[in-house]
Amino acid sequence: MSLDNHVDPMDPALRARFIEALTPLLPVHCLYTEENQLRPFESDGLAVYRRRPSVVALPETVDQIQAILQICRDMKIPVVARGAGTGLSGGALPRPDGLTLGLSKFNKILHIDADNTLAVVQPGVRNLAISEAAAPHGLYYAPDPSSQIACSIGGNVAENAGGVHCLKYGLTVHNVVQVKVVTIDGDLLTIGGSSLDTPGFDLLALMHGSEGLLAVVVEVTVKLLPAPPVAKVLLAAFDDVQKAGDTVAEIIAAGIIPAGLEMMDNAAIVAADAFAKCGYPTDAQALFLCELDGSAEEVEEQMAQVIALVEAGGATQHRVAADETERSKLWKGRKSAFPAVGRISPDYYCMDGTIPRSKLAFVLNRMRELSEEYELEIANVFHAGDGNLHPLILFDASVEGQLAKTEEMGGKILELCVEVGGTITGEHGVGMEKINQMCVQFGRDEITQFHALKAAFDPDGLLNPGKAIPTLQRCAEFGALHVHGGEVPHPELERF
Amino acid sequence: MTDQDLSSQLQQQVLHASAEKQKLEIRGGNSKSFYGRQQRPEAQLLEVGGHTGVINYQPAELVLTVRTGTPLSEINALLEANHQVLPFEPPAFGSDATLGGTLACGLSGPSRPYEGSARDHILGLQLLNGKGQVLRFGGEVMKNVAGYDTSRLMVGAFGTLGVLLEASMKVLPAAATQHTLVHETTESEALTQIDRLRSRYLPVTAWCYAEGRAFTRLSGSKQNVAAVCKTLGGETLARADVRWRELREHQLPFFNDPRPLWRLSLPSGTPPIDLSGRQLLDWGGCQRWLLSDADAPLIQSKCREAGGHAELFRDAGSIDVFQDLDASLIPLHQRIKASFDPDGLFNPGRISAEW
Ligand SMILES: Cc1cc2nc3c(=O)[nH]c(=O)nc-3n(C[C@H](O)[C@H](O)[C@H](O)COP(=O)(O)OP(=O)(O)OC[C@H]3O[C@@H](n4cnc5c(N)ncnc54)[C@H](O)[C@@H]3O)c2cc1C
Numbered sequence: 043m044s045l046d047n048h049v050d051p052m053d054p055a056l057r058a059r060f061i062e063a064l065t066p067l068l069p070v071h072c073l074y075t076e077e078n079q080l081r082p083f084e085s086d087g088l089a090v091y092r093r094r095p096s097v098v099a100l101p102e103t104v105d106q107i108q109a110i111l112q113i114c115r116d117m118k119i120p121v122v123a124r125g126a127g128t129g130l131s132g133g134a135l136p137r138p139d140g141l142t143l144g145l146s147k148f149n150k151i152l153h154i155d156a157d158n159t160l161a162v163v164q165p166g167v168r169n170l171a172i173s174e175a176a177a178p179h180g181l182y183y184a185p186d187p188s189s190q191i192a193c194s195i196g197g198n199v200a201e202n203a204g205g206v207h208c209l210k211y212g213l214t215v216h217n218v219v220q221v222k223v224v225t226i227d228g229d230l231l232t233i234g235g236s237s238l239d240t241p242g243f244d245l246l247a248l249m250h251g252s253e254g255l256l257a258v259v260v261e262v263t264v265k266l267l268p269a270p271p272v273a274k275v276l277l278a279a280f281d282d283v284q285k286a287g288d289t290v291a292e293i294i295a296a297g298i299i300p301a302g303l304e305m306m307d308n309a310a311i312v313a314a315d316a317f318a319k320c321g322y323p324t325d326a327q328a329l330f331l332c333e334l335d336g337s338a339e340e341v342e343e344q345m346a347q348v349i350a351l352v353e354a355g356g357a358t359q360h361r362v363a364a365d366e367t368e369r370s371k372l373w374k375g376r377k378s379a380f381p382a383v384g385r386i387s388p389d390y391y392c393m394d395g396t397i398p399r400s401k402l403a404f405v406l407n408r409m410r411e412l413s414e415e416y417e418l419e420i421a422n423v424f425h426a427g428d429g430n431l432h433p434l435i436l437f438d439a440s441v442e443g444q445l446a447k448t449e450e451m452g453g454k455i456l457e458l459c460v461e462v463g464g465t466i467t468g469e470h471g472v473g474m475e476k477i478n479q480m481c482v483q484f485g486r487d488e489i490t491q492f493h494a495l496k497a498a499f500d501p502d503g504l505l506n507p508g509k510a511i512p513t514l515q516r517c518a519e520f521g522a523l524h525v526h527g528g529e530v531p532h533p534e535l536e537r538f
Numbered sequence: 539m540t541d542q543d544l545s546s547q548l549q550q551q552v553l554h555a556s557a558e559k560q561k562l563e564i565r566g567g568n569s570k571s572f573y574g575r576q577q578r579p580e581a582q583l584l585e586v587g588g589h590t591g592v593i594n595y596q597p598a599e600l601v602l603t604v605r606t607g608t609p610l611s612e613i614n615a616l617l618e619a620n621h622q623v624l625p626f627e628p629p630a631f632g633s634d635a636t637l638g639g640t641l642a643c644g645l646s647g648p649s650r651p652y653e654g655s656a657r658d659h660i661l662g663l664q665l666l667n668g669k670g671q672v673l674r675f676g677g678e679v680m681k682n683v684a685g686y687d688t689s690r691l692m693v694g695a696f697g698t699l700g701v702l703l704e705a706s707m708k709v710l711p712a713a714a715t716q717h718t719l720v721h722e723t724t725e726s727e728a729l730t731q732i733d734r735l736r737s738r739y740l741p742v743t744a745w746c747y748a749e750g751r752a753f754t755r756l757s758g759s760k761q762n763v764a765a766v767c768k769t770l771g772g773e774t775l776a777r778a779d780v781r782w783r784e785l786r787e788h789q790l791p792f793f794n795d796p797r798p799l800w801r802l803s804l805p806s807g808t809p810p811i812d813l814s815g816r817q818l819l820d821w822g823g824c825q826r827w828l829l830s831d832a833d834a835p836l837i838q839s840k841c842r843e844a845g846g847h848a849e850l851f852r853d854a855g856s857i858d859v860f861q862d863l864d865a866s867l868i869p870l871h872q873r874i875k876a877s878f879d880p881d882g883l884f885n886p887g888r889i890s891a892e893w
Contacts, residue, residue: 158807159737181737202683213681215690216658231866236805237846238650238824239694241863242871244657247690251683268739295598297621297711337739339761396679398599428680468681476684483684487671491878492685498873511685 049508051138052096056117060141063113064099067106072147074098083142086127086134087189090391090445091474095122095136100144104222104230104260107143111258112228114141120507121226123254125166125197128189130392131473133201133253133509140507143258145196151175152261159266160219160236165196165259169203172264181266184211187469188377196259202251204469206302206333206376209427213469215250217265223249223257226500236263248495253471254506256499270335273301274345275369278352278360279326283307286328287402289355290426293332294399296351298344302333303427304376307406310383310421310434317382320375323359330426331372379423380434387419387436391448395459396430396468408458409433416451418444430468431459457482472510480510481517489514539612541591543605545664545672545703551584552701552883553670561886564697566607567634570643572852574696578887586701587636593704594678597622601661601678603706606638613637622709625653629786638702644694647786648744648755651806651821657693659708665692665700668879678706691874697885698893699878713743713757717767718778721752725810725819728752732822733807740766746785747819748792755782785820792818792827798853800828800837804846811840827851838862 052060061075074080075097084092101107114121120140127134136142148164151171155161156179161172169190173182186205187193193203198214199221211217220234234246249256280286286305293300306314308327315322322329332348334341345362352360363369375382383390397405406422413420419436433455437448456466456479466472466479480489492511496503512520555562563581565571589607597620604613610630617623627647628640641663646655662676675688692699723731728747735742735754741762744755753775756763767774775781784790793799797815804811806824811817815830830837834850841848847862863871875882875893882893 156737157733158805179737202687204681208681212654212658215687216654229866231870232864233867235845237803238655238821239644239803241847241849242867243695243699243874244644244690244693245867245870247657247687247693251687256686268737270739291598294600297714299710336758337741337762337765339765340741340759343759343761396681398596398601398679400596400599425681430681463677464679465677465682465684467684468679469683471683472685480684485674487667488673488675488685491667491671491673491688494877495686495688495874498870498877 049093049138052119052140057096060113060117060119061097063117064097064110067109068099068101072100072102072106074100083124083127083136083144086124086129086132088130088132088135088473088475090389090439091132091135093136093138095142096138096140098142098144100147102147104224107224107258107260108228108230110141110143111224111226114504115226115228115502118502118504120504121258122506123196123200123258125194125200126168126192128193129197129201129473130394130470131467131475133471133473133506135474135509137507145194148196148260154179156181158236159268160263161266162261162263163195165199165262166194169193169195169198176266180269182269183217183264184208184267185214185217188380195262195264199250199259199262200252200254201469201471204425204430206304206425209303209425210299210301211267215247218246218250218262219265220263221246221249221259222261223259225257226502226504230260231257234263251471253473253510255496255510256505258505270301272338272341273333273335273369274341274362275331275333275372276345276348276352276360276362277322277329277331277372278357279323279329280356281327281358283328283406284403285356286330287399287406287426289352289357290330291399292351292355293348294427296347298334298347300332300427301335303330303425305330305424305426306376306379307422309419310379310423313382313386313421314375314379317385318371318375318378320371322375326358331376376423383421383434383436388438388440389436391435391437391452392470393431393433393435393452393455394467394470395456395464396428397459397462397464399426399429401462401464402429405431405458405462409455412451412454416447418448418451425468428468429464453479474509477509477512477516478520480512481520486514486517489517539590539592539608539616542588543591544586544589544607548584548586548589548701548703549666549670549672552666552668555582555883556668556670556881559881560883562883564642564701564885566636566639567609567632569630569632569635570639570645573643574888575891576887577885581886584701586638587634589703592616599678600680600709601706602709603678603704604637605704606641606702607636609633610635610637610640617709618712621712623712624659624707625710626650626656626659627653627786628656629788631787637705641693641702641705642695642697648746648782648820651824652743657690660689660693661706661708663689663692663702663706664704665702667700668881668883672703676706680708696888698875698889700884715760715763716743716755716757716778717763718753718755718775718781719767719770719772720775721754721772722750723752724750728819729809729823736806736822744782745822747823748790753781790818792816792829795829797829797831799851800830800848801851802826802828802837802841802846802848804841804844808844808846811844813837813840
């Protein structure tokens with residue numbers, strides 16, 4: 043395991059005092075201190091990183107959260123907020139010297155306001171549960187990460203999660219109108235509101251994607267949308283990845299914004315079809331699913347346009363799902379791509395870069411070269427409409443050195459994304475995993491600015507320390523601090 | 539289109555100001571100086587209107603990157619030639635308006651409730667902080683969660699956190715057809731009606747109400763818009779684009795009134811707000827323009843009771859634009875300001891009397 047920043051466990055005397063301080067605040071079933079209780083919290087969805095938290099608290103009220111955070115501030119104890127633990131970047135990875143603050147007991151939908159198309163929910167509510175509760179009103183919550191049956195809305199805010207429908211309906215940040223948060227000082231703040239703007243800086247946007255480093259989210263108000271009357275999905279298969287990528291670009295260029303536009307390469311197609319029996323053409327080099335939604339007239343008109351583009355783009359075959367059963371079957375293949383790949387390989391490592399769509403073919407070719415160089419297979423699933431790549435690197439952790447090799451190659455892929463004008467993370471967050479690549483994407487001044495902004499919320503750096511934003515020292519050690527326009531790298535870079 | 543990179547001069551000016559502890563008033567096209575509090579007079583002008591030019595525009599990528607002094611009118615013309623738009627329909631309030639000023643003021647037009655706001659469409663930016671450092675956040679791709687979302691934080695911050703140098707915006711295809719329906723009705727009936735429409739899947743992209751008439755704009759494919767027009771009924775408004783532009787730019791006769799102009803920002807579902815003067819409802823009732831001599835505290839408390847807030851939109855003078863900011867958030871605002879602009883150089887007094 044290559045988690046290289048070792049953190050010492052909490053000093054036993056401090057731990058005893060900490061537990062003593064928490065005990066009166068929390069019922070017994072909300073405070074975990076025993077080895078066997080702590081073990082399930084060792085990792086998030088990025089299971090190759092593991093650390094045991096010193097203490098786990100699972101509060102049931104906002105008052106408890108406020109009191110816990112005040113104690114942590116006073117005793118200078120690091121706090122890692124945790125939703126459902128499905129994060130893929132080690133964001134909820136515990137601190138051996140800290141508290142893991144689990145939000146799983148905050149699992150209530152507080153209010154569905156169908157007239158004003160809003161839902162007020164606790165942070166531990168599962169993403170899909172919101173759409174389920176809204177469905178009787180003909181409404182739904184649009185951002186739909188593939189993990190939606192499990193991931194929490196609090197975690198979605200913290201990561202600014204995306205999903206298949208985000209191409210048309212926006213990311214989490216576009217669909218949340220208000221959050222209540224508790225700061226490290228224990229203050230409960232309301233950020234945003236149900237009017238379309240609120241006075242002051244846009245702290246609501248700032249909370250999104252802040253990975254638990256600024257405050258703990260304790261309530262979320264989301265926007266609900268009326269369900270479209272019609273949704274149709276088209277499958278198009280190609281004998282060449284480039285042709286598929288070009289056709290995606292043509293669809294967008296034609297002024298069509300599909301509700302979803304998802305692409306897979308041959309390795310992913312074969313795995314998904316074996317897993318989900320979804321009838322994908324397993325001899326295709328690439329396929330995409332293009333979903334159009336809206337009124338019957340709209341969908342019909344746009345589908346005709348898309349089919350014309352797909353034919354002109356040289357698809358070897360295409361078909362529109364005839365009914366709802368076939369539509370869900372086609373989607374099932376895509377949505378189960380991760381577990382499907384998990385079945386054909388002992389382990390896989392999911393990357394998450396975003397690139398300009400026009401660079402797709404270039405990036406896929408370079409990835410193929412990397413794959414040969416490192417002798418590791420890659421399967422690609424890809425939110426094609428918005429350029430968000432999820433290369434899955436197949437490896438076997440039980441083979442000495444493979445994990446290290448995988449991580450090194452993953453790092454190379456992220457750097458490639460930056461090189462073509464993209465980013466190291468589209469939706470999974472930086473967490474622990476991509477902390478080194480932050481030094482490639484940002485320069486010293488930006489990183490310093492991030493730390494200053496963090497200090498405005500959390501001057502002692504107690505909320506999720508060591509994640510998301512690297513220290514300059516770390517960047518110096520990684521040796522890759524990004525250098526602006528033509529300046530020579532600074533060998534004299536400060537080391538603290 | 540002019541193409542001029544002033545970033546190193548601007549950086550020098552900020553570094554100089556920082557060394558001299560000289561305050562700076564950032565000015566683009568000077569079209570929105572009426573909005574916000576009055577600047578403190580000791581601030582020296584920092585002209586950013588000359589920092590212009592398109593840096594990258596690839597219509598198929600749906601992204602446009604420009605220097606922030608670029609006039610909004612030039613951006614709109616460029617997009618129009620490619621059948622694309624800035625989806626938030628930014629008001630210009632003058633022919634010299636720049637994109638930078640638009641973002642700093644965080645202004646969005648009639649499409650706001652349906653297509654999103656200025657902040658929803660920013661993808662990345664380059665800015666100069668108060669230490670004279672050029673920083674780049676976000677990028678040109680649609681999804682990006684590396685680092686804090688500093689780009690969106692700048693939208694609506696009135697330049698108090700830094701000088702915006704470049705911005706990358708998400709653009710979208712222009713609607714194939716737009717059609718505006720007019721219904722004669724009362725204010726409260728109109729509000730009830732738009733509330734009912736909200737939970738239905740309809741291609742509404744703007745809604746306003748003034749003096750007995752509700753205007754509903756529908757956008758999308760020809761067939762679809764025609765079908766929806768049939769179900770909703772009502773008269774068709776001729777030259778509707780002119781009317782929406784005049785609303786957006788405050789050129790409707792309604793705005794020719796000497797009384798103070800207030801902007802009321804309210805949750806959907808808010809019934810008519812009873813205040814003396816005249817009102818024009820925009821944003822499906824969520825933004826209401828009020829011309830009134832009523833006392834500021836009365837207007838503000840009525841909006842607060844309804845779950846919203848009010849701001850004096852034009853010539854607020856010494857009235858705090860953010861005076862409805864929750865007291866619990868003020869210290870945090872001050873610390874965020876200090877993290878970007880430790881010496882308080884930028885736009886002193888524009889948001890708050892203290893900074
Ligand atoms: C199979 C699979 C598929 C996935 N597909 C997608 C996808 O399509 N799109 C996508 O965006 N992601 C996807 N993910 C990643 C993950 O599901 C998301 O990042 C999700 O938002 C994490 O939510 P969570 O509740 O599990 O958060 P956790 O993993 O528990 O935590 C994630 C981060 O959020 C912080 N956090 C959690 N709750 C709070 C809170 N209440 N307040 C403050 N900080 C908090 C944590 O400290 C941590 O930094 C996938 C994951 C898996 C395993």
